[in-house]
Amino acid sequence: MKIKDTLWLGVKGISERKVRTGLTVLSVMIGVAAIVALISLVSGISQGIAKDLSAIGPTTLFMTPKGTSFTVADIAQIESLPNVSTVIPLERFVASGSIGGQNVTATIIGVNNYSLQNVTGGVKLLEGSVYNNTIAPVGVIGYDIAFPSSGQASPSVAISRPFYLTTSASKTIAIIPTGILDKYGTAFFIDPDSSIFVPLSAAQSLTGTDTYNILLVQASNSSSVGPLDTLLTNIYGNSASIISIQQIASTVASITNALGLLLGGIAAISLIVAGISILSIMMVSVNERIHEIGILKSIGFKNSDIMVLFLSEALIIGFLGGVMGVAVGGGGSYVLSAIFSGGSSATPSAGTNSGLATSGGAHAGFGGGGNTAFSSSSASGPSSSSSGFSFSPDISPTIILSAILLAIVVSVLASLYPAWKASSTDPIKALRTE
Secondary structure (H helix, E strand, O other): OOHHHHHHHHHHHHHOOHHHHHHHHHHHHHHHHHHHHHHHHHHHHHHHHHHHHHHHOOOEEEEEEOOOOEOHHHHHHHHOOOOEEEEEEEEEEEEEEEEOOEEEEEEEEEOOHHHHHHHHOOOOEEEEOOOOOOOOOEEEEOHHHHOOOOOOOOOOOOOOOOEEEEEOOOOEEEEEEEEEEOOOOOOOOOOHHHEEEEOHHHHHHHHOOOOEOEEEEEEOOHHHHHHHHHHHHHHHHHHEEEEEHHHHHHHHHHHHHHHHHHHHHHHHHHHHHHHHHHHHHHHHHHHHOHHHHHHHHHOOOOHHHHHHHHHHHHHHHHHHHHHHHHHHHHHHHHHHHHHHHHHOOEOOEOOOOOOOEOHHHOOOOOOOOOOOOOEOOOOOOOEOOEOOOOOOOOOOHHHHHHHHHHHHHHHHHHHHHHHHHHHOOOHHHHHHOO
């Protein structure tokens, strides 16, 4: 029997039982939609995290003191180590105030203008320009600081016009904007949207220090990150916390891969249930069509033709359920990502001017909006909320094809026994059946 004839008979067979076929396709669709939605969400989250980390640089190590802040001598010592490409010192503190009638809490980060791109992963200015390295309190303002109200059309700060904030030490400082940053979205370790970047010497002048509470150490290449991390740990011991971007990226990838397999396995259970539903429905269909099978055999259909006929019906059901499941799961993944991105938030605790340290050496992030934050060993200042971590589902052609193929395979496998039973039916007995 020709393939097109088999498919035509298969379509005719399932079209005669619309309600039953629709429910069977629905069960397959639900299983496929769950798999596509969950796997694409996990993959999207993984890619979003990897993108944020790669923007900072896979060869970057973050160093924060657990006691005394870093000095110029520390920078010189680290720069003299093998496999060190660059050392970027930062001075970070927190200030708060009222901008545009809204209370805001900003992370002030002192960094030389030529290092700003390394810190933010790329300078994106909405207006104005980057500051010059000076002792004057000039700076570029993060989007959420310039636009403290959601949906605000124009910024609440103006270029070259000072505004005032108060530090956790109750010191009032003036910031003169030279530029306003475009929106970045929440990133790891540093949140440009809720930060104000000023010259390093200006930050030290505002805090009255000549030290640094963060060092960004960039290795010469990816393969030297591990040895450099070990060397710095041996030198500083428990006096500094060292975080490797490469290590974090590797850990995140392992976790998300395992999570994807787990969620995919859980979602696959619904597809197995759909397979059982197909098995039971096909068994009922075989019993109802005994007379039809007898007629087909009497006009020359072989056992293999009967078996292929029933399997073709299962294939069509699996294909329809797979395609619809991919469409529903893909759409659902975007809805879920919008809910998760908009609903999550982080409220890090900001440290005092004296520096930053992690409690017990635990890994943490710095900046106003990371998932975690550095907490000062002394009293902590005000807290700030950040926007949720943004990501998009990753619906790759591989996921689409695999999901549809899985739906077809499950449907066909579930129909093997009913198809075999139909093909082995005695035509004489079948014709006697009404």
